[in-house]
Amino acid sequence: MKPTAVLAGLALALSATVALAEGLPDLGGRAVTVVTENAYPPLQFINGDGQAVGWEYDAMAEIAKRLNMTVTYENTSWDAMIPAVSGGQYDIGMTGITIRDDRKEQVDFSDPYMRSEMVMMVRGDEARFTDAASFAANDDLLMAAQPGTTPFYVGVYEVLDGNEANPRIKMFETFGAGVEALRAGDVDLVLTDGTSGNGYVAASDGGLKIVGEKLGAEDFGFIFPKDSDLVAPVNAAIAAMKADGTMSALDKKWFLDFKMGQ
Known part of the structure; x- marks a missing residue:
């Protein structure tokens, strides 16, 4: 077996262990495509080194680890995002999206992760x-x-x-x-x-x-295609991250300690 395959297997096993330990759903390494805009600092943006970073990237990475899912990121404009997610082109959308009833007609929302x-x-x-x-x-x-x-x-x-x-x-x-x-x-x-x-x-x-x-x-939430089976697992991870202080730590990192432009 190639070393990369071994490492990938170890990563999946570790993620599964995390999910089991927290009583969260284990998605078995499921591949998930997340779309964002990279234009709304400090939630998500391109830093001076050309890297996509921000609060939402850190939160999604933590959610992925806890649920044992593998995330790939794509980019689109704001006006195209909700229709694209609604049409099933992407599994999750994130860009500081306000939870609103009119948008719920097109997509499902996670529980709020930020107010x-x-x-x-x-x-x-x-x-x-x-x-x-x-x-x-x-x-x-x-x-x-x-x-x-x-x-x-x-x-x-x-x-x-x-x-x-x-x-x-x-x-x-x-x-x-x-x-x-x-x-x-x-x-x-x-x-x-x-x-x-x-x-x-x-x-x-x-x-x-x-x-x-x-x-x-x-209130901000992640968006999903209607009736997505990812909503409940992501909500469970959000609840766990609020309960154990992870969300508060991310807030401190990106809204108190962070100075944009660094």
């Missing part, structure tokens, strides 16, 4: 507005958003006038592109969950800041 609150991120020298009301009152101010995302809908219905075609909302293909437009002065506001927003601010050396009150809470 975050929406915040208003602006340039560090912004003085024209300090909250949602003063932003909405100034017709010269523009907001960046990705179509179909929670920040888009919060911007439309909680900040502006409920018109989804409002020209004050400038669309960008990725979250990072919207942030770059904010830095460049092409837009004046980016709405984001507090975890990502605080990471950007901490790494901006005063170039960005958070203003106003939080605009509500959202």
Whole structure:
């Protein structure tokens, strides 16, 4: 037998032992394809060394170890992700996806693995507005958003006038592109969950800041094709990781200790 085959066998045996020890389902080394965007730090992004890293990668690696499954990663854009997972092209999707009833019509969600609150991120020298009301009152101010995302809908219905075609909302293909437009002065506001927003601010050396009150809470979950048999095992692993402190350790690593750009 080749050495690589021996090592692979040992890895599967170890994973099976972990699953058994925790009372979790053992998926027997099942191959699972996970799709992500790599555009939402610190959940998932490409670091300075060209490596795909982040909170969700660490969490998924731990889930895979505990359930004895083998993960392969693919990439796609945000607007293509839910339809692709819904159509069975991928087994799991991860990119800070807010659990919403309308999305449940297309995909199944895991239990929440993270709760975050929406915040208003602006340039560090912004003085024209300090909250949602003063932003909405100034017709010269523009907001960046990705179509179909929670920040888009919060911007439309909680900040502006409920018109989804409002020209004050400038669309960008990725979250990072919207942030770059904010830095460049092409837009004046980016709405984001507090975890990502605080990471950007901490790494901006005063170039960005958070203003106003939080605009509500959202729960993030992994997505699956409807009726996927992976939902229950992944939920069991999430519950075990919450119970033993693994989730809290990941939060500390990526949201407290981590400085983006390193």
